Each structure stands twice: as C-alpha cells, then as structure tokens.
Amino acid sequence: MNTLKEAQSLLGRRLMRRWRGKLISSVITEVEAYDGPMDKGSHAFRGQTKRNAPMFGPSGFWYVYLCYGVHWMLNYVVGDEGYPAAILIRSTSDVRGPGKLTAHFHISGAQNGTMAAPTSGLWIEDRAVHVTKNKMKTLPRVGIPYAQDWKDRPMRFILDV
DNA sequence: GCAGTGATCATA
DNA sequence: ATGATCACTGCC
Structure with a gap:
C-alpha cells in the first residue's frame, strides 16, 4: 500500500493510550x-x-519529535524499511x-521509536467509523511554506464526523 | 500578526 | 561552539 493510502486508512480508526492504568481513546479525524x-x-x-531515524525503519512504529x-x-x-515515510496524526474527534493531541494523550519523546501495540501503551485499533468518500476531504499540508512544489500537494486528509 | 521555546542540524 | 531553523499554539 502506498503512503497516501496508508494515511487515508488511519481515518476513522481509534487511537488508544494506556496511561497510569487508564485508557484514553478517540477517533482519528485528520492526518x-x-x-x-x-x-x-x-x-x-x-x-x-x-x-528522523524512525522514519527509515519498518512500519508500525512511532516517530515522535519536539516541535x-x-x-x-x-x-x-x-x-518498507529504508524508505522514509510517516503519517502525522493531527487531530482526533x-x-x-x-x-494539543499529544498533550491530551500524554505522549512525549518516551514513545519515540516504540511499537504501535498495546505493549507500548500507544496503539491504533481497527476502524470504528465507516469512512465514505463524501465524508473525506483532501487538502494541502499545514506549516511547510518552504516545501516548494510539494507545499500544495494533496497529502492531508480529514474525516467529517 | 507574531513571540515563546529548546532540540536538532549544518557550519566551523 | 554558534546560529538558524522549525510538520505549533495562544495571545495581541
């Protein structure tokens, strides 16, 4: 599956966080x-x-950095391993x-490089929301004015809920 | 509209 | 060692 399809496939899935014995979760709506x-x-x-080393690693891991x-x-x-690609999770329901998303989920550098699985305390579940084409918007990415011809490419996806 | 904030990276 | 940069947010 290509990177754009991977990004779209995260929409409508539930981001899960185990933190101090509690479960925090909500549905991914923007990537x-x-x-x-x-x-x-x-x-x-x-x-x-x-x-950026985690981006070059195998899929299914987290890349977390401070901005x-x-x-x-x-x-x-x-x-694939060696091909640097990642999906920024911008918003949930x-x-x-x-x-604000990482603050809400208590995510920090501690999760960088860990596996997206219950064992790491941060993972993604299967689709909780049915995603139809008319509920999905495709837009340019945010905050990359320097990216020249890549600046306005349709690589951002939003799910209306 | 723009300041805050500090890790990261390139340059030396 | 130093300086520029930055996948953002909140307040002006």
Whole structure:
C-alpha cells in the first residue's frame, strides 16, 4: 500500500493510550502524509539523521519529535524499511491540533521509536467509523511554506464526523 | 500578526 | 561552539 493510502486508512480508526492504568481513546479525524526522500516537506528530505531515524525503519512504529521546543508531534511510520515515510496524526474527534493531541494523550519523546501495540501503551485499533468518500476531504499540508512544489500537494486528509 | 521555546542540524 | 531553523499554539 502506498503512503497516501496508508494515511487515508488511519481515518476513522481509534487511537488508544494506556496511561497510569487508564485508557484514553478517540477517533482519528485528520492526518498528513510525509512520503519518501524526495518529499521537500519531510524531515527525511535531507537524509537520515538521529532525529528522523524512525522514519527509515519498518512500519508500525512511532516517530515522535519536539516541535518549536514546545509541542510533541505524533507520527505513525509506514512503508518498507529504508524508505522514509510517516503519517502525522493531527487531530482526533476530541482534540484539534497535533500539539494539543499529544498533550491530551500524554505522549512525549518516551514513545519515540516504540511499537504501535498495546505493549507500548500507544496503539491504533481497527476502524470504528465507516469512512465514505463524501465524508473525506483532501487538502494541502499545514506549516511547510518552504516545501516548494510539494507545499500544495494533496497529502492531508480529514474525516467529517 | 507574531513571540515563546529548546532540540536538532549544518557550519566551523 | 554558534546560529538558524522549525510538520505549533495562544495571545495581541
């Protein structure tokens, strides 16, 4: 499956968090794809570094990094090992905005590089909401004015709930 | 409209 | 060692 399809397939699924014995969850409603070494909006565009290493790893792991010294961003790694791709989870039905989302789910650098599975305390369940084409919007990505010809590509997906 | 905030990365 | 940059948010 290609990266854009992977991104769309996360919509309507439930993000799950085990934190201090409690279960936090809500339905994923907004995602962005970052696709491969040629994507000028992606951290992987200038090659592998210590920070973006999880993007180059196998799918099914988390890539979490600190943005503007303040907000943690949650990404789900997709694609074959060696091919840098990830899906930024921007919003759920409860929380709008990627920084507020990680705060709500108590996500930080501690989750970086961990597996998306109950064992890590952070995972994604199968579709909880039926996604029809007319409920899904496709838009350009946010916050990458420097990405030139990649800036306005339709790589952001929103689910109306 | 723009300041805050600090890790990360390139340059040296 | 230093400086620029930044997949955001909230307040002006």
